[in-house]
Amino acid sequence: MTIRHKKGILLFFALVLVLAVATACTQEAAPEAEEPAAETPEAEAPAEEEPQELETIIFGDAGWDSLRLHNAIAGFILDHGYGYDYDVIPGSTPNILEGVIKGDVTVLMEMWQDNVPIYPEYREAGTILELGTNFDDNAQGLYVPRYVIEGDPERGIEASAPDLKHVEDLKNYPDLFPDPEDPGMGLIVNGPPSWAVTTIMEVKGAHYGLDEMYNISGSGTAAALAASLSAAYERGEPWVGYYWEPTWITGKYDLVLLEEAPYDDDLWNEEAGYACEFKPSDITIIINPEFAGKNPAVTEFLTNYETSSALTAVGLAYMQDNDAEIDEAAEWFIQEYEDLWKDWVTSEAHEKVMAALK
């Protein structure tokens, strides 16, 4: 036993030694390997007549796909058109917002201001700079899969709620969406607890009288919400809950947004129970003010940057259909919608981006 032990220890030390030597060697080798890579941007820099070092642009990734796609599109254009390096940093919306204020994050391409109650304060105080609208034709609300209302002969699913159109119609179907944790009650899956919209949905539920027969229950995280919907859809089961567009989920699955009264400013408050559909919210692009001041070219480009929910969904659908990475989808988008973005950039940047695509 002891001899075997000793052998084991020896072997362990031998391994550690090998690893140590290997690390030391790579450390020596590393600078050599990096040099050729570093040469290219330096060689280009004088030609652009911009001898000073450009800051790296850091995009915030608050965790959903449309934002990732916009990050990749803007990143590609800034990288190839303007010579900026870019990086993406993940985090929750409040953390990213905090990062934009501090300068750890440079840009957030989609600021869903309705979801962050404190945001207007930040904007007023000038700790962040709002550059403009990315898109404003988005939708949100309660969704059900289309097969719940119309059935799906191909999958052998019968319509289980043919008369479900308006949110209020849900009153007739609590048994269709049962809550396993609370027998006798229905379940409306709500958004993550931190989103302001989650509270709005609760108020809406109370207003429509749905809270008597439904638990309107938070889903913890956006990922959990997506998994819940996706599992129900794959199984062909009824599901009702909060979702929003544009997402890959709304691109991939055939969902129906339940109707509500048209948006009305007078109805959109807590006393009135938010008794109308969501106002398409302005999804804006925000930037760290200090960075914006120092880099007018970036500011100008991002101020011009404007897409739409429908266009974003096309990009996301391309990604899902072709099993493409975000970067591939971004390049495809840039190729496909040249007319859209060529007005956002200088003609010089336009040429460079087009050259980089080939």
Place this chain on the structure above:
Amino acid sequence: MNEFPEIFELNAGDYVETFVKWLTTDHMAVFDSIRDGILAFLLRMQSIISFIPWFVIIGIVFIAGWRLKGVRSGLFYTLMLLTIGLLGYWNDTLLTISIVLTAVIISLVIGIPFGILSANYKRMDNIVRPVLDAMQTMPSFVYLIPAIMLFGLGMVPAVFATTIYALPPVIRLTTLAINSVSKEMIEAAESFGPTPWQALLKVELPQAMPTIMAGVNQTTMMAMAMVVVSSMIGAKGLGYSVLIAINRTDIAMGFDAGISIVFLAIIIDRLTQSIGDKFRHDE
């Protein structure tokens, strides 16, 4: 030379994804019944716990602390529970306890027999150990999403995920405990010609008990550590309050809910530990 050649490509995850999809669509009856079973157990547990008046629970904890550790500890635990109540997290605490307890019970029911088997069969031990390593180190969100696909949102996937994380210590320490029962003790017992069951129940297990209890204690602590993670898939309780607080950058609320988790964990830790010490007394 430093780059791994790109022409060699392995998409192991795709097979796992296909597998999970296949489970969700083709075998949902199996998982539905597992879910219903766990859920029934959980709801029963919850209704029992919330049926007991709050002062009775505090009383029980006081007496347990006093008997197992001393009056001062008993008073201290009482104070901690009262603080949780005053902070307004009593109901959340009960929810959390029922999820943690369910996960711990499932872990023990699975873990102790597995630990005993691993101690007796070397080959089994060789298979179980890397699996346990994977359970402890695999980032929990990786299996949380499949857990939602299989069990839906809420408490059941929370119990599932908590069990995965909390199971390894009890298996490891049970194996260790049985293996370190002294040779002399076993030889002495064998001279009476016991059946294997007798040897296990009358000699090995009692001897191994203090170490097994340390495993139970560790398992419970691991389960407590998963409270916030399981709230990310919609399980209510203390973790949910922490999650809300984190997302709103509400430091006050985060602290209140966080300290409640700490108090609860301390009480559970000290009590299970001292139960283990009682067994050590017999040695």
